[in-house]
Amino acid sequence: MLIGVGLGPGSPDLLTLAAVKVLKESSKVFVPGKLAADLVAPYAKAQILDFPMIQDKEELGKIWEMNASIVAKEAKKGTVSFAVMGDPNFFSTFSHLRRTLNEKYPDIKVTTIPGVSAITAQAARTGTSIESSFIVSDGSPVGMKILLKTRHPQMKRDELLKEGFDEFTYAQRLFMDREEVTGILPEEGDYFSILVAKKGKNIQNVVYFVGAGPGNPKYITVKGRELLESADLVLYTGSLVNTEILNCGIGEKIDSHGMKLEEIVDVLAKNVERGKIVVRLHSGDPSLYGAIIEQIDGLTKRGIGIEIIPGVTSLFASAAALKTQLTLNGITETLIITRPAGETLEKDSIKELSRHNATMAIYLGTHKLRKIMSEVAYPPDTPAAVVYHASWEDELIIRGTVGDIADKAEALGIDRSAMIIIGNVLSPENFKRSHLYG
Numbered sequence: 001m002l003i004g005v006g007l008g009p010g011s012p013d014l015l016t017l018a019a020v021k022v023l024k025e026s027s028k029v030f031v032p033g034k035l036a037a038d039l040v041a042p043y044a045k046a047q048i049l050d051f052p053m054i055q056d057k058e059e060l061g062k063i064w065e066m067n068a069s070i071v072a073k074e075a076k077k078g079t080v081s082f083a084v085m086g087d088p089n090f091f092s093t094f095s096h097l098r099r100t101l102n103e104k105y106p107d108i109k110v111t112t113i114p115g116v117s118a119i120t121a122q123a124a125r126t127g128t129s130i131e132s133s134f135i136v137s138d139g140s141p142v143g144m145k146i147l148l149k150t151r152h153p154q155m156k157r158d159e160l161l162k163e164g165f166d167e168f169t170y171a172q173r174l175f176m177d178r179e180e181v182t183g184i185l186p187e188e189g190d191y192f193s194i195l196v197a198k199k200g201k202n203i204q205n206v207v208y209f210v211g212a213g214p215g216n217p218k219y220i221t222v223k224g225r226e227l228l229e230s231a232d233l234v235l236y237t238g239s240l241v242n243t244e245i246l247n248c249g250i251g252e253k254i255d256s257h258g259m260k261l262e263e264i265v266d267v268l269a270k271n272v273e274r275g276k277i278v279v280r281l282h283s284g285d286p287s288l289y290g291a292i293i294e295q296i297d298g299l300t301k302r303g304i305g306i307e308i309i310p311g312v313t314s315l316f317a318s319a320a321a322l323k324t325q326l327t328l329n330g331i332t333e334t335l336i337i338t339r340p341a342g343e344t345l346e347k348d349s350i351k352e353l354s355r356h357n358a359t360m361a362i363y364l365g366t367h368k369l370r371k372i373m374s375e376v377a378y379p380p381d382t383p384a385a386v387v388y389h390a391s392w393e394d395e396l397i398i399r400g401t402v403g404d405i406a407d408k409a410e411a412l413g414i415d416r417s418a419m420i421i422i423g424n425v426l427s428p429e430n431f432k433r434s435h436l437y438g
Contacts, residue, residue, distance in 0.1 A: 002071060002101065002108055003081045004088030006115015007039045014121075015039065018113050019083075026081040028074040032093045040083050051093050057252075060096075068100040075101075075108045087115045091138055143199045143230065150195040153185040157197070164226075165197040199230075207268050207278050207299055209292055211285040211311015215242045216391035219312045227309065232276035235267060240283035242392065251277075265298035272304050284313040289339065289363050315361045317390035318419040321397055326359050328425045334358035340365040340372055351375045359423035366418040370406035376422065378402045383426035388418040399426070 003022050008014035023029055023043040031037045031046040040046045049067045054060060074080045088094040089112055098110050123130055145165060150156055153170050160168070171181045172190035185195070208227050213219035220228075228234060228249040236246065238255035246253050256264055264280075271278045282290045286308055296306050315337065319326050326335045336358050341348040354360060354376035365372055366386065373384070380403035388396040400408045402422060409415070 001079045002075045002098075002110045003079065004092075004094040004098065004110070004112040005081045005083040006087040006089075006113060006117075007036055007083050007085055008116040009086060009118050009121035010035065010039070012039060012042070014116050016113065016115065019115060022081050022113055023083065025079065027078040028080040030071055030080065030082045032082075032084060036083050036085055039085075046083065051096075064096050064100040065104065068097060068104055071097065072101060072105040072108055075105075084115075087117045088112045089114070090117050090119075145197045147195040147197070148193075149191055150189045150193045151191070152187070153189045153193070153195050154187050156195055157185050160197045164199050167198040169196040170194075171196070205272060205303075206305045206307050207272055207280055208307050208309060209280045209282060209286040209290075209295075210309045211287075211313075212236070212241045212245050212281050212283050213312040214284055214314040214317035214391040215389055216317075217242060217245045217247075219317065219391055220245055221309060221311065224309045224311060227277070227279050228281070230277055231279040233267075233271045234279045234281055235264065236281035237283065241281055245281075261294055261298065265295055265302075268295070269299060269302045269304055273302075282311070285311045288313050288337070291344075312391075314387075314390050314419050315363075315421075318361075318385075318387035318421060321387050321390050321395060322385055322421070322426060324425055324428070326361070326421075326423075326425060328428055331424050331428060332358045336360045337363070339363045340368050342368075351377065354378055354422070359421065359425050362420040362422070365420055366409070367415045369409055369415075369420065372420065373402050373406050376402060378422055382422060383424060384420070384422045385426055386414060386418050386420055388414050390419060 003026070005019050005022055006016075007019065008016075020043055023040055026044060029040055029044040029046045030049050031040055032049060032051045034048065037046045037048055049070065051063065051067070071080065071082065082088070082094055082097060084092050084094050086092065094112070101108055101110060119136060122128065145160065147156060150170070157168055168185060169181065169183055170185050170189070170193065172193040173179050174192070174194070176192065189195075210224045210227055211221070212224070225248055228246065231249055232251045234246060234249055234251060234253045235256050236253065238257045254267065268278055268280060280295065282292065284290070286292050287310065292308070299306060327333050334356060336353050336356065338350055338353055338360065339345065339348065339362060340350060342364065350362065350372060357378070360376070362372060369386065380401060382402045384400055384402050384405040386398040386405060386409045388398070396412070396414065398405065398408050398412065398414065409418075
């Protein structure tokens with residue numbers, strides 16, 4: 001048997017009587033460092049196990065397994081304890097040890113003795129009364145919520161389900177008479193109650209196709225950022241995605257630039273099959289010139305599901321930069337989105353589509369800007385714009401007409417990563433007032 005013992009914030013006077021009793025009675029005491037060893041010293045001789053502060057998950061896994069084997073060997077002989085600063089269940093090394101033991105040595109019973117945490121210790125030292133909700137974080141993604149005084153557990157569960165939480169444990173009157181811990185949530189709860197909500201791992205058989213937005217890291221959606229934060233693997237195209245967006249995550253990042261379709265699908269599939277949370281990050285919106293269907297087809301054939309999280313496309317970021325709208329009463333109610341022929345498109349319809357005299361947005365065509373402008377049916381004096389890196393720090397707006405926009409863009413050396421927009425909405429005159437305003 002293994003008992004995780006909380007030693008409190010550091011003062012010998014703040015050890016609990018229960019902690020002292022367990023330390024004295026344990027056949028072996030393990031600790032993760034010298035501070036803990038010093039607190040344990042009056043009651044037992046402790047063995048220090050090394051838990052280095054590194055980020056490499058694979059290397060950490062090996063260390064946890066090695067230490068778990070050392071603890072398991074002694075725990076099979078009798079009762080041993082692992083003593084940690086604070087509380088063993090609160091941002092603790094013990095949590096990693098317990099998880100590894102549960103996986104590798106499920107026959108070993110594990111329990112804990114709570115300790116005074118740094119949260120309540122600081123309240124005592126600073127004279128802070130905690131009387132309302134607060135957030136405790138180490139900077140990692142939020143995967144758990146703990147609600148005190150849960151008088152209506154079922155109602156709270158329904159709210160939390162919408163936030164992505166899907167594992168619930170209800171407890172009331174802990175360490176008191178009529179203590180109860182259950183996964184069945186009552187309709188009415190006790191004043192001395194706690195509801196623990198976790199984001200489970202039932203999402204592991206899914207690849208998330210996330211739209212990174214046009215470039216500005218702040219333009220990614222809330223759900224997109226949450227997935228990046230929690231992802232074990234993010235596969236992205238480095239030539240298109242602003243890599244600053246990746247800074248919010250702590251998982252592995254792989255640049256897919258130069259990888260073949262089969263390689264991409266294989267990397268995504270293998271990591272999902274290993275139980276990892278996997279994100280395929282696309283620039284803009286994945287569903288617009290994102291080439292995702294081929295990837296989805298390959299994943300589906302391997303029995304892996306997908307979920308698409310939309311993103312802000314560069315067209316809308318360009319319209320924002322130009323301070324205009326793409327459809328305008330009295331000018332045009334139609335927006336045409338297209339691209340020129342190239343390596344992945346044999347023939348385009350730009351010439352035919354331009355005859356509609358609607359607003360036209362052209363993706364992936366800056367390198368063919370002069371050819372495009374020579375073919376469109378718009379009059380030469382029709383307003384046109386090229387927006388380079390819309391929403392990025394180096395965003396550049398070039399305004400002109402169908403007749404001169406190519407000269408202006410070439411003079412500035414812009415031949416890639418830009419949106420082309422043609423139409424009178426860029427210089428609106430004689431537009432009609434919207435009926436929305438009466």
